[in-house]
Every structure is written in C-alpha cells, then in structure tokens.
Amino acid sequence: MSQTKSAALVAQAELVRPARLTKSLESFAALRDGFNTDSQDRFRYYRPWAQALNAANVHITVRPEEISAATDAYKEVGEHLAANLSWPRDSILIQPQGSVSTQTLIRSPNGNEKFDIDAVCQVDISHVEAADPMGFFQSVGFALQELEAEAKKRCWNIPFTKQPFYLEFTPSVPMESVSIQTQGVMAPRYRAAQQYDKTALAVVDTPTKSWKTSNPAGMTKWVDDTAKRSLIQTVAVESFAVGRARADIAPVPEQTVEITDTLRVAIRLFKRHRDMCVRRSVISPETKPISIIIVTLLTACYEGLADLNRTFEHPVELMDELAALMPHLLLKIGNEYHIDNPTVEGENFAEKWNHDGGERYRSFITWCKVLSADLKTILALTDPQAISKRVHEVFGIPVPTSGDVGLHTMKPPTLKVPPAGRGLA
Structure with a gap:
C-alpha cells in the first residue's frame, strides 16, 4: 500500500531520529505521584510542562x-x-x-x-x-x-x-x-x-x-486542515485559555490559540526559539531558517504522523516528537536541499540553501540541536517552579522575580549533524 508523501517522509525520519524525550518522564511521574498509566493521569503529570509552555505561547501572542x-x-x-x-x-x-x-x-x-x-x-x-x-x-x-x-x-x-x-x-x-x-x-x-x-x-x-x-490561500488551508486532525488520544483535554483575542473584521484572524492546538503552538514556540537563537548570536539573522520553512516542515511532520495513525497521550508529548523529527524531514536530492511547497509544484523553499556554501543548512541544523537540547533540559526538570523558570529563560520571557534572570548565552551542543533525507519516490 502506497504512502502519502508526508507519511513517507515521517516514516523515514522515525528510523533516524533520537528517542522521544518525554518517554523518560513516564516512569518517573508514575513513581513520584503514584499515578496510573491511563490518559487521565498522564494529563495530570504533564501539567507543569504544559502550563509553562502555554504561558510562553500566551506571552508571544500579538496583543x-x-x-x-x-x-x-x-x-x-x-x-x-x-x-x-x-x-x-x-x-x-x-x-x-x-x-x-x-x-x-x-x-x-x-x-x-x-x-x-x-x-x-x-x-x-x-x-x-x-x-x-x-x-x-x-x-x-x-x-x-x-x-x-x-x-x-x-x-x-x-x-x-x-x-x-x-x-x-x-x-x-x-x-x-x-x-x-x-x-x-x-x-x-x-x-x-x-x-x-x-x-x-x-x-x-x-x-x-x-x-x-x-x-x-492554499497554504493556509493546508495548515488549517492539518491542525484539525487530532493526534491526542485522551478525551480529558484541559483548557489553558486566558481569554480570546477579539477580531471584529474578518480579514485578520484572531491570534490566540491554546496548547491543544499543538501544531500552531509548536510553530509559534519554535519560531520564537529561533528568534532567541539569533538574539543570543547562536545563529546569524542572515542565515536563520525562514518562517515558511518552519511552517512547512512542522505541518508536513504533523500530517505524516496523522497519515501513519500515530497517536500521543498529551500535546507536550506530540510537541516533543515534532521537534525530534523536524530536522530529518529535510530532503537532499543529488547535491541540492529540498523543502517543497505543497501548494505549488516545483517551488523549493530551500532554494537559497543550495547557493550559499551550506551556511543556511548549518544554521538550520545548529538551531535544531539547540531546540532539542533546550527541550531536553526543560523536560528533565521536575519542580514546577524550576520548569517555569527554565521555559521563561529559553523563550526569552521576563520572570517577575527579584533575582536577575537575564539572557543566557546558549552555545550549540556538539552533536552529530544528521544527514538530510534522500529523495523519496
């Protein structure tokens, strides 16, 4: 049975991506709080991470x-x-x-x-x-x-x-x-x-x-249609809404979304993380991954997971998987990198990557490494206050404390650069 293009990309990426970070949380949480392994309890023990990430999502929302x-x-x-x-x-x-x-x-x-x-x-x-x-x-x-x-x-x-x-x-x-x-x-x-x-x-x-x-309009429809596909198993979906942005005139959609809209929240948080990497001089503004590339890779990843009938217990778990798979969805056909526009055949969003001596590719991989490392440190924490503080630091959100939180200069970890995927038939 033939797979969709997105499903084939994700299936290939699953073979080479690192283990999901949230897997290490399950045994800890069950032991710490005496939780069962059903979906209700899983939603409870993911709550500190979900609340902290959603606070970041709310902060970066346009007023x-x-x-x-x-x-x-x-x-x-x-x-x-x-x-x-x-x-x-x-x-x-x-x-x-x-x-x-x-x-x-x-x-x-x-x-x-x-x-x-x-x-x-x-x-x-x-x-x-x-x-x-x-x-x-x-x-x-x-x-x-x-x-x-x-x-x-x-x-x-x-x-x-x-x-x-x-x-x-x-x-x-x-x-x-x-x-x-x-x-x-x-x-x-x-x-x-x-x-x-x-x-x-x-x-x-x-x-x-x-x-x-x-x-x-086709790109917007693709993102909208993909985001509507539910990958979360549990029916105990918590609401983290803090009020809806008002939009009285139809041409400008409201910009407030909840963490249960995991695709859009992942796009927003990952874009913010990229911007913080630029601000901290981890990557340069000239070679940073442009937003349409982040949107395309994450939407294709989400779509592929849905096409493969993958399911997740919580939005945090799904967000972790998107971060792990994203760098492995990049295609390399011959000597050229490809991130195809799903709505216009032949348009390659990574076209500039093939004419800059590899600078944009290296910036993309560096950013992906830092993103994964930051998520790993966040998910390794257990105290809710520590989780919140670290999320604020990573995403550049002021913390109302008497101490000096500041902006930490974050250097990319020395991890092996993953190869771009080969062309799929």
Whole structure:
C-alpha cells in the first residue's frame, strides 16, 4: 500500500531520529505521584510542562489591541485601493497571507521591533491587462503612493510609521485571468498543486518582469486542515485559555490559540526559539531558517504522523516528537536541499540553501540541536517552579522575580549533524 508523501517522509525520519524525550518522564511521574498509566493521569503529570509552555505561547501572542489596529489598517488600505484603482470595487479582494492567516504570528523578543502582516491584493483583471504584469504591479503601487509604499521583489511595503506593525501587500490576479499561453510558460517549473488549484494566483516577480505562481490561500488551508486532525488520544483535554483575542473584521484572524492546538503552538514556540537563537548570536539573522520553512516542515511532520495513525497521550508529548523529527524531514536530492511547497509544484523553499556554501543548512541544523537540547533540559526538570523558570529563560520571557534572570548565552551542543533525507519516490 502506497504512502502519502508526508507519511513517507515521517516514516523515514522515525528510523533516524533520537528517542522521544518525554518517554523518560513516564516512569518517573508514575513513581513520584503514584499515578496510573491511563490518559487521565498522564494529563495530570504533564501539567507543569504544559502550563509553562502555554504561558510562553500566551506571552508571544500579538496583543488584541494590535490586531485590532491591523484590521483597521486593512480596511484603510482596502478603501484606499478601491478609490484609487481603475478597476471596479467588487473586483478587488484583500486577504491576509502568511503567519497572520495561519494564526502563527508572534511578537519579537525585542518589544520595539515591528512585526509584519502580509496580505495579498487580488484583482480580477482582463486577459489583455494581464499581458503586462509590470504595468499591473506599478498601477497598484501608484494607488498606494500616498501611504508611502515602497516596492519590494513581489510586494509593496506600507510602513505605518505610528503603528507597531508594517503591511506588505502582494498584487495578484486569479490564475484564470492569465492567458493559457502565459500559464504554459509558467507551468514547467511552478504549477499549482491539483488539490489547491482553485486558489492559485499569479503574482508579479519584478526581477524577471513576469508572472509567478503563488497560493497563499492554499497554504493556509493546508495548515488549517492539518491542525484539525487530532493526534491526542485522551478525551480529558484541559483548557489553558486566558481569554480570546477579539477580531471584529474578518480579514485578520484572531491570534490566540491554546496548547491543544499543538501544531500552531509548536510553530509559534519554535519560531520564537529561533528568534532567541539569533538574539543570543547562536545563529546569524542572515542565515536563520525562514518562517515558511518552519511552517512547512512542522505541518508536513504533523500530517505524516496523522497519515501513519500515530497517536500521543498529551500535546507536550506530540510537541516533543515534532521537534525530534523536524530536522530529518529535510530532503537532499543529488547535491541540492529540498523543502517543497505543497501548494505549488516545483517551488523549493530551500532554494537559497543550495547557493550559499551550506551556511543556511548549518544554521538550520545548529538551531535544531539547540531546540532539542533546550527541550531536553526543560523536560528533565521536575519542580514546577524550576520548569517555569527554565521555559521563561529559553523563550526569552521576563520572570517577575527579584533575582536577575537575564539572557543566557546558549552555545550549540556538539552533536552529530544528521544527514538530510534522500529523495523519496
């Protein structure tokens, strides 16, 4: 029986990944507290780790008032575009993309650093107009000039100088707006994956002055659909919610998620850990793993575990498994690293890794080692206060104590670098 691609990747990774860290907790917890081995008790003895990790997750969540301001910004830009573009108002659709749409947006360790909100500006234009991608791109930029928009490779950056965020709007058109001939030219390398072809878009790649396939809605759907698949056995799911972020305008989803939404929480915490590794000079900002790579590897890992019918007793146990498997899902085909976009065939998110002398690969592996080592130290602790303090230190969260917690410089452990997986048939 053939396996799905994600299942095959995970099955291969399971052969080489280290033992799950949480396995060592079970005998200790049962002995310490006289717990049985049923799921109710397991949820109880994982509670200190779950509460500490969830506190970190809550801390890095973007504040409700900032999300509210972002929804207002979306509305402002949407109305501005509708008023200044020559196309009918009902032909313009602005939707979030990236981390804000997948609910994995996080605050930076530096409280003064802006976070970015990505959006796609979709305009339903004619085939004739689509024949001039650069003209279309410049038309959107011209309409945004009063907002001090700056042209990037495929988007327009709007600074919003008085806000804690900036917006990046990517002009796009539905794929069917592009002529069949143009689609034929695009297709050899970038073709929308069949299961996500209905949401495929064409965006302007300004360096080549041509259209390129993109599918942000497809990526969001993939993450959403995968996150809904339950891998936790127990029905005694605890709630750690501390209040929901309010989002009155639909284009910006709320950003508060609970630890039981393990995929999204893992993405958020791992992204934060990466940022702390940059801040502590463990890896460089120029070669750090970009967010889309973390999202893709973790979602593929979660999807593969679900496809293989793997189950876990607690979200902490599942998060541990995701960390252990993640570095082993990287493919190496020939001499090139591959992290494939599941929604656009032929797009390799690790393409830059193959042209930098191995610097990004080494940064990725170094980060994965530190992440595993930090999780190991957290899970080796037994006292709830010690667990909480260590989680705060690892994820760069201030601890309200009289002592000086500070930021510890964390050096990568000297572990053997795991080889990237080979291509799967």
